[in-house]
Amino acid sequence: MWIADIRLALPDRVVPRAALRIEGGRIAEIVEGAPRGPALDGDGLLLIPGLVDLHGDMIEKEVEPRPGAAFPLDVAIGELDARLAASGVTTAYAGLSFAEGKAKHIRTEERARGVIEAVARMRDSLRVDLRVHARFEVTNLRAEPVLRDLVARGLVGLVSLTDHTPGQGQFRDVEQYVRWQSHAYGEDPAAAAARAQERMGAPRAWDVARGVTALAREQGLPIASHDDDTAEKVRLMRELGATISEFPVTLEAAEEARRLGMTTLMGAPNALRNASMTGNATARAVMQAGLLDMLAADYHQGAMLPAVLGWVREGLVPLHEAVALVTSNPARAAGLADRGTLLPGQRADLVLLDDSGAAPRVRAVWRAGQVIHSDGWSARAAAQVAEAA
Known part of the structure; x- marks a missing residue:
């Protein structure tokens, strides 16, 4: 099947008028100009690779859209x-946290296990290639056996080490943590401050983390750090095997990650809003410092395309480099060599979109050559095509 009269975002440039042929679920051929044979008319729209999202937290909200209102998995x-x-996302790593330890909370070990096992059971019937990003909170000593079991069974695609203890990381400013808890969860400021002090005294299970990451490496899984705030923290994460620095909260941390050969990932909502929800580094600042490799959905999958195309409209980054932030770069960081670029032999994971307006409109999406979404x-x-034939 040919798709003709399209603009193509190739790895090194944008071709203004081209055609692409799909065969056997892969990109078989790319030509500039007109194709050789009948083709779907792309109407001059932009064709890019399917988006690869390494960190999306949305699954927890889908499972429990309101507190206590759990939906069937x-x-x-x-x-x-x-x-x-x-x-436009064709490969996604759904983030599941092993964090809270509260009996009725979505982020308990057993609730996370249930969601992960359901994803594995449903994977072959889903539209997108949905994988699991297991987020291990280093203060949760109970999570190790559950997480080790899931990793050993091949149900996890990426592991990250998280530490949301106030006084460091995302909440370096304890007062910011108190304000966040009060605003986001309606918690009394005095109670939030007391809980912050209690959490700051909790032990970190770094020995457990070493065991988890060692098993992840044995399974060939990528490992990410999370909310790095200092160069020292980045060095510790790199020692533990992390190759991805997720959401560095300072330029110092992003610089150290780059020096150590790690890739850096920021949130697309942060990029779209040009603001961090907790007053930390913005994706734009990291990008303008030359330290940004990838954007991820974080808490909203719909932010990825508007964020990168917004930067293009502002003249901050060329189109093909912006597209790479959400396609080829995350694919390479995850070790997925078969997708993320428009090149012959790659999987035909494709997105056709109208980028002429303020908000891009996704017109059609293919995964391995099969349409999984169309407007x-x-x-x-x-x-x-049939009428012309």
């Missing part, structure tokens, strides 16, 4: 799958 995962496809464009284009 098949329904929740299916809904997230549809949202991801409609946003009606693909059906109309196929009808036109």
Whole structure:
């Protein structure tokens, strides 16, 4: 199948008028100009690789959209799958946290296990290639056996080490932590301050973390750090095997990650809003310092395309480099060599979009050559080909 009259975002440039052929679920051929044979008319739209999201927290909200209102897992995962496809995401790592230890909280070990096992059971029937990003909180001593079991069974695609203890990381400013808890969860400021002090005294299970990352390395899994705030913290994470620095909260941390050969990842909502929710470094600042490699959905999958294309409109980054932030760069960081670029032999994970307006419109999405989302464009284009034939 040919798709013609499209702009192509290649790894090193944008081709203004080209055609691409799909065969056997892969990109078979790319030509500049017109194709050789019948083709779907791309109407001059932009074709880019399918988005690769290494860190999306949305699955927890789908499973429990309101406190105590748990949805059936098949329904929740299916809904997230549809949202991801409609946003142009063809490979996603759903973030599941092993953090809280509260009996009725979504982030308990057993709740996370249930979601992860459901994802594994449903994977072959989903639109997108949905994988699991297991987030191990280093203060949660109970999570190790559950996480080790899931990693050993091959149910985890990426492991990250997180530490949300106030006084460092995302909440270096304890007062900021108190304000955040009060605003986000309605917690009394005095109670939040007391809990902050209690959490600051909690032990970190670094020996446990070493065991978890050693097992992850044995399984060939990528390892990420999270909310690095100092060069010293980055060096510790690198020693533990991390190759990705997620959401560095200072330029110092991002610089050290780059020096150590780690890739840096920031949140697309941060990039879209040009603001951190907790007053830390912005994605734009990291990008303008030449230290940004990737953007991830974080808490909203719909932010990825508007964020990178917004930077293009502002003249901050060329289109092909902006696209790489959400396609080829995260694919390489995750060790996925078969996707993320428009080159012959790569998987035909594709997104056709109209980028002419303030908000991009996704017209069609293919995964391995099969349409997984369309706003009606693909059906109309196929009808036109049939009529012409």
